Amino acid sequence: MSKKENFLKGFIKENPIFVYLLGMCPALAVTATFETSLGMGLLVVFVLTLSNVVVSLFKNFIPEQVRTPSYIVIIATFVTVVRMMTDAYAPLLADALGVFIPLIVVNCLILGRAESFASKNKVIDSAIDGFGMALGFTFGLISIGVVRELLATGGIMYGDYLPFFVDQPIKLFTFDWIINLFASDFQISDYGLAMFALPPGAFIALAFILAYMQARKNKAAKLEEEAKKKKIEELKKAALELKKKAAMKKAGDAS
Amino acid sequence: MLDKLRIAIVLVVIGAVSGLTIYSVNLLTKDTIAQNRIEKEQSYYKELFFLDSDEEVTFEVEDFDDEAIEQEITLYNEAGDVIGYIYKGIEQNNYGEVVVLLGMNVDGTISNVVISSTTNTPTFVKVIRTVYLSNFQSQDASDITLDGNTGATYTYTSVVHIVEDAATYFLGHRGDQDE
Numbered sequence: 100m101s102k103k104e105n106f107l108k109g110f111i112k113e114n115p116i117f118v119y120l121l122g123m124c125p126a127l128a129v130t131a132t133f134e135t136s137l138g139m140g141l142l143v144v145f146v147l148t149l150s151n152v153v154v155s156l157f158k159n160f161i162p163e164q165v166r167t168p169s170y171i172v173i174i175a176t177f178v179t180v181v182r183m184m185t186d187a188y189a190p191l192l193a194d195a196l197g198v199f200i201p202l203i204v205v206n207c208l209i210l211g212r213a214e215s216f217a218s219k220n221k222v223i224d225s226a227i228d229g230f231g232m233a234l235g236f237t238f239g240l241i242s243i244g245v246v247r248e249l250l251a252t253g254g255i256m257y258g259d260y261l262p263f264f265v266d267q268p269i270k271l272f273t274f275d276w277i278i279n280l281f282a283s284d285f286q287i288s289d290y291g292l293a294m295f296a297l298p299p300g301a302f303i304a305l306a307f308i309l310a311y312m313q314a315r316k317n318k319a320a321k322l323e324e325e326a327k328k329k330k331i332e333e334l335k336k337a338a339l340e341l342k343k344k345a346a347m348k349k350a351g352d353a354s
Numbered sequence: 355m356l357d358k359l360r361i362a363i364v365l366v367v368i369g370a371v372s373g374l375t376i377y378s379v380n381l382l383t384k385d386t387i388a389q390n391r392i393e394k395e396q397s398y399y400k401e402l403f404f405l406d407s408d409e410e411v412t413f414e415v416e417d418f419d420d421e422a423i424e425q426e427i428t429l430y431n432e433a434g435d436v437i438g439y440i441y442k443g444i445e446q447n448n449y450g451e452v453v454v455l456l457g458m459n460v461d462g463t464i465s466n467v468v469i470s471s472t473t474n475t476p477t478f479v480k481v482i483r484t485v486y487l488s489n490f491q492s493q494d495a496s497d498i499t500l501d502g503n504t505g506a507t508y509t510y511t512s513v514v515h516i517v518e519d520a521a522t523y524f525l526g527h528r529g530d531q532d533e
Contacts, residue, residue: 161364162361164361168365169368173368176372180379183379183383190394197472197479198449198474198476297477298477
């Protein structure tokens with residue numbers, strides 16, 4: 100596997116959320132808004148990349164018998180570090196994510212990558228794998244967060260929890276300006292489906308996204324199958340032509 | 355034997371490096387975290403008495419070691435008159451810590467109650483903050499009745515304990531002030 104393939108596999112082909120259904124706890128619990136999803140994703144990027152690097156660095160020194168507990172201690176260390184950093188520099192995000200920051204320790208994705216990849220591969224490859232998978236996880240969280248926030252409020256906000264780049268909350272996107280082309284003083288937030296900001300909305304949004312991804316996968320598989328059948332038909336046709344030609348030649352020779 | 359010794363050494367090294375890492379980051383961040391907590395808590399003081407954000411207030415803090423509540427904060431307006439008392443209580447439950455601030459008017463009625471910080475499940479905390487805490491407003495410290503519809507969570511139970519402790523303290527120490 101090339102480094103590029105290693106990096107990109109986590110986005111669609113082996114996406115932790117949409118393909119392996121790993122890390123469902125944060126995927127359902129902290130994706131009420133785009134911003135909390137992005138915040139959780141960034142924390143996982145930090146923890147997964149660094150834990151993969153450290154596990155890969157020390158894989159030859161850690162005895163087989165204590166492999167899993169050692170990995171958990173390494174992951175827990177990074178999670179404690181991100182928790183303290185979040186408390187210090189993004190306290191509103193820390194409040195919004197609450198107990199789900201310490202719960203990163205038990206995210207199956209992180210221990211899974213340490214066990215299945217970092218403990219068997221070189222440091223650079225492990226770093227790329229961790230970074231790529233974590234970005235894929237972030238992409239998954241953001242997809243759910245965007246769908247939920249759009250349906251719940253009709254827009255996407257930034258600046259409520261993350262203290263970077265803006266001084267006060269801004270609307271990254273809203274349907275208001277499109278609808279106000281046709282109707283004045285329209286506020287899409289008055290017509291939001293509040294359920295999507297609540298836990299049942301997380302399940303429904305995830306179900307829609309999984310169904311969409313599965314439908315695309317099925318369509319691609321169907322197209323591939325059809326292409327394969329077409330190729331076999333063409334090969335059969337070509338073989339029949341060759342047979343026909345050989346028979347004609349034989350008949351010509353005989354006459 | 356040597357194998358076991360090797361495992362023990364590796365575990366000790368991993369534990370020590372982890373501990374040192376956490377200790378170093380704690381040294382770097384602890385002051386900022388403490389400052390953030392203080393600022394956040396102070397931002398609630400005006401909210402507890404429904405004061406405008408531009409209103410000038412001063413406060414005095416008294417810490418307790420041997421009381422059920424942690425702190426009593428006396429809030430003064432610009433003229434130096436007491437606006438009310440704020441009681442800070444901390445309770446540990448199965449889901450972690452709950453820090454509650456209760457604003458008590460000088461006449462013994464509860465002005466407002468807020469959850470200052472907590473590690474409890476955010477979804478439940480949000481419901482309690484938005485729906486159930488307002489039940490305490492305007493209740494008399496000597497006769498607090500609890501709404502039956504409370505969400506029935508550990509967080510709410512902790513809030514009730516702290517509210518009762520604050521009311522008991524107020525009645526014991528300042529209950530006769532308005533007479």
